[in-house]
Amino acid sequence: MKTPSPWVSAVGYFIFFSRWLQAPLYLGLIVAQLIYVVVFMMELWHLAETVWESFAHPGDAEYALAESTIMLGVLGLIDVVMIANLLIMVIIGGYETFVSRIRLDDHPDQPEWLSHVNANVLKVKLAMAIIGISSIHLLKTFIEVGDIRSDGTTAGESVTGETYTMEGVFWQVMIHLTFIISAVALAMIDRWAPHRPATPGDPSVAAAVGGATAGR
Numbered sequence: 001m002k003t004p005s006p007w008v009s010a011v012g013y014f015i016f017f018s019r020w021l022q023a024p025l026y027l028g029l030i031v032a033q034l035i036y037v038v039v040f041m042m043e044l045w046h047l048a049e050t051v052w053e054s055f056a057h058p059g060d061a062e063y064a065l066a067e068s069t070i071m072l073g074v075l076g077l078i079d080v081v082m083i084a085n086l087l088i089m090v091i092i093g094g095y096e097t098f099v100s101r102i103r104l105d106d107h108p109d110q111p112e113w114l115s116h117v118n119a120n121v122l123k124v125k126l127a128m129a130i131i132g133i134s135s136i137h138l139l140k141t142f143i144e145v146g147d148i149r150s151d152g153t154t155a156g157e158s159v160t161g162e163t164y165t166m167e168g169v170f171w172q173v174m175i176h177l178t179f180i181i182s183a184v185a186l187a188m189i190d191r192w193a194p195h196r197p198a199t200p201g202d203p204s205v206a207a208a209v210g211g212a213t214a215g216r
Contacts, residue, residue, distance in 0.1 A: 019099050026095050033087045040080045047073040068143050075143070079136045086129040093122045120190040127183035134176045141172055 004012070050069065096102055097119055145164045 022099050023095070026091050026099070029087055029091050033084055033091070036080055036084050036087070040077060040084075043073070043076050043080065047077070071143055072140055075136055075140050079133065079140075082129065082133050082136060086126065086133065089122070089125055089129060093125070097122055120186075124183065124186050124190055127179070127186050131176075131179050131183055134179050138172060138176050141169060145169060 047070070050073070092102070141164065
């Protein structure tokens with residue numbers, strides 16, 4: 001095999017070094033996650049304040065608290081948490097896959113999925129996370145929406161006062177189904193794609209050998 005010239009090697013190393021340009025992007029996502037922590041605390045405070053006002057003014061219709069209001073508030077909190085989980089997967093998985101190894105071997109808090117993460121696995125996990133977020137939004141719509149007439153021209157009343165139509169709800173369901181079909185397609189592609197054969201130094205092989213030895 002012909003040895004590449006020093007100039008070609010230098011260009012290759014420079015291109016490979018350019019992966020570190022993504023590091024500030026992942027640091028920026030950490031800042032975005034901090035913002036979501038603030039948003040979560042604000043929504044939690046607003047929910048607690050709403051419940052407290054309901055208890056402080058019993059019998060007052062203005063401060064009456066419906067179960068759907070609590071449910072929508074909790075779903076809003078879950079939505080923020082799921083988006084934060086999505087950010088974590090993008091930050092850790094993306095950095096591990098495209099920038100550099102984090103070297104978390106034998107760390108007690110190492111995520112289970114990080115040991116076998118690659119670009120295809122990361123795509124599937126991100127698709128599943130997006131489906132979860134879409135499910136929360138769809139469930140919020142089903143709770144909020146009121147009596148929509150079958151002709152689709154009259155919007156139903158919702159708990160939050162937002163306007164919904166049959167066409168809008170229909171397309172929201174269709175978008176959710178599109179996310180599901182996309183995730184299934186990504187999972188099938190990952191399943192059919194040829195995988196790298198395990199090498200003797202592969203950690204997964206060592207773990208399998210260790211488990212087999214322990215079972216004897």
